[in-house]
Amino acid sequence: MAFDLKEIIAARLGENYQLHERHVNPTLVQAQRVIGFDKVYARAEGAYLYDMDNQPYLDFLSGYSVFNIGRNHPVVKQAIRDVLDLDLPNMVQMDCSLLSGLLAEALTKRTPSHLNAVFFCNSGTEAMEGALKFARAATGRKRAVSLASAFHGLSLGSLSLMGCESFTEGFGPLMEGFDARVPLDDIEALDRQLGSRDVAALVIETVQGKGCQTSKTDFFIRAQELCRKYGTLLISDEVQTGLGRTGKMFGFQHWNLEPDIITLAKTLSGGYVPCGAIVTRREIYQKTFSRMDRCVVHSTTFGRNNLAMACGLAALEVIDSEKLVANSAKMGALLMEKVNELRAKHSFIKEVRGRGLMVGIEFHEPHEFKLKMAWKLLHKIDKVLFAQMVVTQMLSKHRILTQVAGHAMDVMKILPPLIIGEKEVDMFVNALDDVLTECRKFPGPMWELGNNFVKAALGSKRIAEARPAVSA
Numbered sequence: 001m002a003f004d005l006k007e008i009i010a011a012r013l014g015e016n017y018q019l020h021e022r023h024v025n026p027t028l029v030q031a032q033r034v035i036g037f038d039k040v041y042a043r044a045e046g047a048y049l050y051d052m053d054n055q056p057y058l059d060f061l062s063g064y065s066v067f068n069i070g071r072n073h074p075v076v077k078q079a080i081r082d083v084l085d086l087d088l089p090n091m092v093q094m095d096c097s098l099l100s101g102l103l104a105e106a107l108t109k110r111t112p113s114h115l116n117a118v119f120f121c122n123s124g125t126e127a128m129e130g131a132l133k134f135a136r137a138a139t140g141r142k143r144a145v146s147l148a149s150a151f152h153g154l155s156l157g158s159l160s161l162m163g164c165e166s167f168t169e170g171f172g173p174l175m176e177g178f179d180a181r182v183p184l185d186d187i188e189a190l191d192r193q194l195g196s197r198d199v200a201a202l203v204i205e206t207v208q209g210k211g212c213q214t215s216k217t218d219f220f221i222r223a224q225e226l227c228r229k230y231g232t233l234l235i236s237d238e239v240q241t242g243l244g245r246t247g248k249m250f251g252f253q254h255w256n257l258e259p260d261i262i263t264l265a266k267t268l269s270g271g272y273v274p275c276g277a278i279v280t281r282r283e284i285y286q287k288t289f290s291r292m293d294r295c296v297v298h299s300t301t302f303g304r305n306n307l308a309m310a311c312g313l314a315a316l317e318v319i320d321s322e323k324l325v326a327n328s329a330k331m332g333a334l335l336m337e338k339v340n341e342l343r344a345k346h347s348f349i350k351e352v353r354g355r356g357l358m359v360g361i362e363f364h365e366p367h368e369f370k371l372k373m374a375w376k377l378l379h380k381i382d383k384v385l386f387a388q389m390v391v392t393q394m395l396s397k398h399r400i401l402t403q404v405a406g407h408a409m410d411v412m413k414i415l416p417p418l419i420i421g422e423k424e425v426d427m428f429v430n431a432l433d434d435v436l437t438e439c440r441k442f443p444g445p446m447w448e449l450g451n452n453f454v455k456a457a458l459g460s461k462r463i464a465e466a467r468p469a470v471s472a
Helices: 005-012 016-023 024-034 074-086 098-110 123-138 188-194 220-228 251-255 282-288 304-320 324-344 368-383 387-396 422-439 445-468
Strands: 041-045 047-052 056-059 118-120 143-147 181-182 199-204 235-238 260-266 276-280 349-355 358-363 413-416
Touching: 005 188, 005 220, 005 235, 016 024, 024 143, 024 445, 056 422, 074 251, 074 282, 074 304, 074 387, 098 118, 098 276, 098 282, 098 304, 118 282, 123 199, 123 260, 143 188, 143 349, 181 188, 188 199, 220 235, 220 251, 282 349, 304 358, 324 349, 324 358, 324 422, 358 387, 368 445, 387 413, 422 445
Parallel strands: 143 181, 143 199, 199 235, 235 260
Antiparallel strands: 041 047, 047 056, 118 276, 260 276, 349 358, 358 413
């Protein structure tokens, strides 16, 4: 019997959550059901997902900034077909492939001139792991410093850069020398850390991936000056902020920084194939690949595969030809302006922040007495539950997909594709206005939803506490 993928999908679409419950991650399935995210999406195009009834859902999450150019872009689809039709030799390993050379060339044309050496890998966390190795090899130092509330990935080295216990719990001990966290905008604290002159790298996100926090001062400029003063390399994590997301090609360009190393991934392949990259100065690169017997001392089997490289070339072409960087800046400014206008009406909104189309909407305790009491009760259980109420209703009532920004944060994270226009901005703002209006009704359906979340959170905690440890 011939393998027919279309037939398999047609026959079994709708079994998604049952299959994952049995064979993959039942806890994730449980969480998605509780918050009403257990939708079955049948297809996707541009800024929209479509369910089995062909109902559209506006995607304001973009797979966590994977689909900057929109989903299933025809230019990238054609690049994949071309690679397959050409029967190119792939991952020979003992060769230098053309497509990886072309993508490296394309990236260095878009980065500052001092960033002229590229290493390809498969993901953002792989890129960060490699960047940390490069920094250690180049400086001879072992420590790395990061910023509070940072997110740099979940493999052991990148995880060690994060202070979020919800991610690190149970995985210690973490990497020695990676435990220094500096609060954003605290330049004196950073000076104290780097002044020891034993720090290989300072790792930054110019807009943080979790809470969408960004500097309100000249912190990043002064941080770069301290790096130069103390011989520390500056790594800019551009996995989420890169390739147009913040309204510039790279996030560091908002401050005219000159990082020593940048990391890329997520949207680099247009969302089709895992693809990551490190771009650095040649002299740093050569400290790792210093002799012929060390020419593959840091490598990855699939890092330069032809599908990823072709997708990367196509995605960069789309970003340029469709002027998506400029559109990100324009639509991001419009979105933040319109959400800010809602603050006068909805005291739940504390702040709207970010750059381009990387936006965080932070909520806080409202002014009204009844709502204050409801807020306090909800937050005794979990600080994220109000934001989760909002994003759940945005999906169930308005068919707009967003998500909370992180654990213990009442922040709604907005990451739409960079292709959106005023129509999509208005759809989002009108929906948010409606949901927050419903939140002002206490008691009411929105707060009943919050109560359901509280019950689910308490039940999950009791189950986890009762579960015995696993023994060999």
